[in-house]
Amino acid sequence: xxxxxxxxxxxxxDSITFAIAAAISVIGALGVVLSRNPVHSAxxxxxxxxxxxxxxxxxxxxxLAAVQVIVYAGAIVVLFLFVIMLLGVDRREVTERDPLxxxxxxxxxxxxxxxxxxxxxxxxxxxxxxxxxxxxxNVTGRSNVALLGDAVFTTYLLxxxxxxxxxxxxxxxxxxxxxxxxxxxxxxxxxxGGGDIITADVLGPDxxxxxxxxxxxxxxxxxxxxxxxxxxxxxx
Amino acid sequence: xxxxxxxxxxxxxxxxxxxxxxxxxxxxxxxMFMCIELMLNAANLTFVTFARxxxxxxxxxxxxFVLVVAAAEVVVGLGVIxxxxxxxxxxxxxxxxxxxx
Numbered sequence: 001x002x003x004x005x006x007x008x009x010x011x012x013x014d015s016i017t018f019a020i021a022a023a024i025s026v027i028g029a030l031g032v033v034l035s036r037n038p039v040h041s042a043x044x045x046x047x048x049x050x051x052x053x054x055x056x057x058x059x060x061x062x063x064l065a066a067v068q069v070i071v072y073a074g075a076i077v078v079l080f081l082f083v084i085m086l087l088g089v090d091r092r093e094v095t096e097r098d099p100l101x102x103x104x105x106x107x108x109x110x111x112x113x114x115x116x117x118x119x120x121x122x123x124x125x126x127x128x129x130x131x132x133x134x135x136x137x138n139v140t141g142r143s144n145v146a147l148l149g150d151a152v153f154t155t156y157l158l159x160x161x162x163x164x165x166x167x168x169x170x171x172x173x174x175x176x177x178x179x180x181x182x183x184x185x186x187x188x189x190x191x192x193g194g195g196d197i198i199t200a201d202v203l204g205p206d207x208x209x210x211x212x213x214x215x216x217x218x219x220x221x222x223x224x225x226x227x228x229x230x231x232x233x234x235x236x
Numbered sequence: 237x238x239x240x241x242x243x244x245x246x247x248x249x250x251x252x253x254x255x256x257x258x259x260x261x262x263x264x265x266x267x268m269f270m271c272i273e274l275m276l277n278a279a280n281l282t283f284v285t286f287a288r289x290x291x292x293x294x295x296x297x298x299x300x301f302v303l304v305v306a307a308a309e310v311v312v313g314l315g316v317i318x319x320x321x322x323x324x325x326x327x328x329x330x331x332x333x334x335x336x337x
Contacts (some may be wrong), residue, residue, distance in 0.1 A: 010239045018239045022247045029251050029274055033258030038266045045270050048251070052277050055244065059288045064280075064299050071303055076273065076310050083314045084266055087321050107260030111253045118249035132294035137287050144296075151293040152300065163304045170308035177315035 017058055025051030042080045049073045060138065063145045244285040252278035263328045265317050269310070276306050 010018075024047055031044030049072045056065035134151040137144070152160050255274030262268055280299045287295025 014239050018243060022243075025247065026250060026254070029254040029258075032267065032270050032274060033254055033262065035267075038264055041267050041270055045273060048274060049277065052251075052281055055247070055281060056284055058239070059244070059284050061284045061287070061296055061299070064284060064296055064303075067300070067303055068280075071307060072273070072277075076307060079310060079314055080266065080270065083318055086318060087266075104261050107257050110260075111257035114256070115249055115253040118253075119246050131290065131292050134293035134297060136291045137293045137296060138291050147293055148296055148300065151297050156297050156301075159301060163301065166305065166308050170311045173312045174315040177312070177319045 014058065017054065021051045021054040021058065023051075024048070025055070038084045039081065042077050042084065045080070046073050046077050049077070060144060062143075063148050241285050241289040245282060248278045248282040248285065250278075251275075251281065265321070265329050268329060269313055269317070273306065273310070276302060 028044045028046075028048030028051060032041045032048065035041045035044060049068060053065040053068040053073075056062075056068060134155045135147075137147055139147060252275050255271045255278060258271035258274070259268050262271065280302055283295045283299045283302070285295075287293065287299075
C-alpha cells in the first residue's frame with residue numbers, strides 16, 4: 001500500500017495542531033481504559049473530549065466544538081463524577097472471576113483486527129454519490145452556526161422536534177429510576193426534620209442530655225439552663 | 237492545505253478501538269459507560285470528517301443529534317446504575333445477574 005501524496009501535503013501549523021490534539025485524545029482514551037480509579041478515568045475522558053473539540057475546530061465545525069465542551073465536558077462528565085462520588089470512589093472491581101473464559105484476550109485480538117482493517121480502508125478510497133438535502137457546509141460568507149441552524153430548523157425540523165420528546169422521556173425515566181420504591185411502613189415513619197423531637201418526647205428530656213452534663217459539672221443549676229437553651233435552639 | 241481526511245479517520249478508528257476494547261476488558265460499570273462515550277466521540281469525529289470531505293451539512297447535523305442522544309442516554313444509564321448499585325458493595329458489571337433465567 002503506497003500513501004497518496006495528497007495525504008502528506010498539509011501546512012505545518014495544521015500538522016502540528018493535529019498531532020498535538022490527536023496525541024492528547026489518544027493518551028486520554030488510554031487513560032480512561034487503564035486507570036484503576038474511576039475518577040481518574042472521568043478526568044482522562046475530559047482530556048479526550050477537549051482533544052476531539054480541537055479537532056472539530058480544525059475541521060471547521062466550530063459550533064460542534066463549543067457544544068462538545070459545554071455538553072460533554074461540562075454536563076456529562078460532571079454527571080459521571082456525581083455518580084462516582086454517590087456510589088463511593090473506593091469500590092473494588094472484581095477481576096479474578098471471568099464469566100466468559102478468555103474474554104479479555106479475544107477482546108484485544110478483535111480490537112487489533114478491527115484497527116488494522118479500518119486503517120487499511122482509510123488509505124484513500126472515498127464514498128461517492130449524491131449529497132444529502134442539507135446542502136454544502138463550506139459556503140464563503142456564511143458561518144458554520146448559520147448553516148447548521150438552517151439545516152436543523154428546515155431540513156431536519158422533524159428529527160429536531162422528536163429530539164425534544166426524547167429528552168422529556170429521558171427526564172421522566174431518570175426521575176422514575178431515582179425515586180425510592182414505597183414500602184409498607186413508610187407512612188408511620190417520621191419525617192427527616194422531625195426525628196429529634198420525637199426521640200426527645202419518647203425518651204424524656206432527662207435521658208439524653210443530663211447524665212453527661214451532671215458528670216461534667218456536678219451542679220443542677222447549669223443543666224436547667226442548658227435544657228432551656230437546648231429547647232430554645234430546637235424550637236424554630 | 238489542510239490535513240488529509242485519512243488521518244482523522246485513522247484517529248477515529250484508534251479512539252473507537254480503544255473504547256471498544258475498554259468496554260470488553262473493564263469490569264467497572266462506570267468505566268464501561270465512559271468507554272461507550274469514547275466510541276460515540278470517535279464516531280462523531282468520523283462524521284465531521286466526512287462532512288468536511290464531502291462538503292455536506294448532514295454530517296454535522298448527525299453529530300448534533302448524536303450529542304443529544306448521548307446526553308439522554310447518559311442520564312438514563314446513570315439512573316439505572318445508581319438504582320442497581322445503591323445497595324451493593326462492588327461496582328462490577330457481572331454482579332448483576334438476577335435477570336439471568
